[in-house]
Amino acid sequence: MNLLLRLLYLVKILIDMVNKVYSKYKKNEIINKVILNSTVTKMDVYAPYIAKKAEPGEFIILRVNEDGERIPLTIAGYDREEGYISIIFQIVGSTTMLLNQLNVGDCILDFVGPLGKKTETEGLKKVAVVGGGVGCAIAYPVTKKLHDNGCVVHSVIGFRNKDLVILEKEFSEASDKLCLMTDDGSYGDKGLVTSALEKLINEGNQYDEVIAIGPLPMMKFVCLLTKKYNIKTIVSMNPIMVDGTGMCGACRLTVGGKIKFACIDGPEFDGFEVDFDEMISRSKSYSEFETRSREKTCNLFQKKVN
Ligand code: FAD
Ligand code: FES
Ligand code: MG
Numbered sequence: 001m002n003l004l005l006r007l008l009y010l011v012k013i014l015i016d017m018v019n020k021v022y023s024k025y026k027k028n029e030i031i032n033k034v035i036l037n038s039t040v041t042k043m044d045v046y047a048p049y050i051a052k053k054a055e056p057g058e059f060i061i062l063r064v065n066e067d068g069e070r071i072p073l074t075i076a077g078y079d080r081e082e083g084y085i086s087i088i089f090q091i092v093g094s095t096t097m098l099l100n101q102l103n104v105g106d107c108i109l110d111f112v113g114p115l116g117k118k119t120e121t122e123g124l125k126k127v128a129v130v131g132g133g134v135g136c137a138i139a140y141p142v143t144k145k146l147h148d149n150g151c152v153v154h155s156v157i158g159f160r161n162k163d164l165v166i167l168e169k170e171f172s173e174a175s176d177k178l179c180l181m182t183d184d185g186s187y188g189d190k191g192l193v194t195s196a197l198e199k200l201i202n203e204g205n206q207y208d209e210v211i212a213i214g215p216l217p218m219m220k221f222v223c224l225l226t227k228k229y230n231i232k233t234i235v236s237m238n239p240i241m242v243d244g245t246g247m248c249g250a251c252r253l254t255v256g257g258k259i260k261f262a263c264i265d266g267p268e269f270d271g272f273e274v275d276f277d278e279m280i281s282r283s284k285s286y287s288e289f290e291t292r293s294r295e296k297t298c299n300l301f302q303k304k305v306n
Pocket of ligand 1: 059070071072073074075088089090091092093094095096097134137138237238239240241242267283
């Protein structure tokens with residue numbers, strides 16, 4: 001028995017080696033890059049071992065180069081056959097700027113995952129998914145999974161203005177009803193996602209659950225609304241992460257009065273239990289460093305252009 005197991009293990013190593021030699025792409029190679037809007041980019045990255053296991057709700061941690069910091073990004077999609085996973089990121093600071101400088105054929109130095117817990121979708125019959133800005137990239141895979149499983153999905157997605165809209169076609173295909181909101185009314189309906197959600201509830205829609213993913217204040221206000229109607233609400237938390245394995249403590253947050261680590265206990269939590277005010281205040285802890293690093297990276301690119 002022991003010998004048989006060893007033989008099987010050796011065969012697996014041989015298959016992996018052959019796959020590596022004949023693979024079309026290099027490890028962590030960017031095989032597709034699409035600019036979704038002026039600040040949001042989608043990349044498909046060749047990572048067959050992650051693609052094999054990835055599930056909606058999980059994330060990866062990447063490092064662009066040797067001197068780079070580690071940043072988490074949600075797995076926005078995957079193709080198990082082709083062996084790639086998709087990431088959708090907003091260019092907000094130095095690392096996302098550096099990442100956005102990479103092109104098809106370039107490789108990302110480190111790309112680790114899948115990390116975190118997958119979204120629980122079992123038994124759900126009717127769900128409202130609420131996405132805000134780039135949070136829609138995180139909300140889309142679960143929307144698609146729910147829809148593929150036969151669940152009735154009403155999606156409410158919100159953006160500051162028309163130029164920032166992403167994934168409209170994808171959400172429309174994966175939803176039984178789609179409400180698109182912009183703050184300034186330049187596209188879809190004018191207003192906040194909370195007003196569209198409240199309208200749906202008042203029209204008599206009874207949801208098993210609301211899933212809200214976006215900026216912290218948006219998730220906080222969705223929870224305040226759904227609490228009024230007593231609808232279970234799941235939120236996806238995005239604190240600073242470093243190791244992503246529960247060792248460093250950077251991603252701690254308070255849920256139901258207890259300390260949790262978003263990287264291993266989440267990133268999804270019961271929204272009624274999350275201490276949003278603490279999270280909002282903690283999320284500003286490194287803003288001075290982040291601004292300095294962003295300015296340094298911007299200057300670097302400007303020098304390259306000159
Ligand atoms: P910086 O200027 O360094 O930071 C800008 C802001 O990004 C900070 O104020 C902080 O709020 C956040 N941030 C910075 N460093 C980290 C870090 N190490 N970990 C977490 N947040 C950080 N963004 C997307 O655009 N798409 C996604 O799919 C996505 N998924 C995420 C999933 C998880 C589980 C988490 C925790 C965050 C996710 N984010 C996602 C946020 C993303 O990690 C940050 O935007 C990114 O780290 C910014 O790095 P920066 O150097 O470009 O910007
Ligand atoms: Fe270090 Fe979660 S990122 S404990
Ligand atoms: Mg940074």
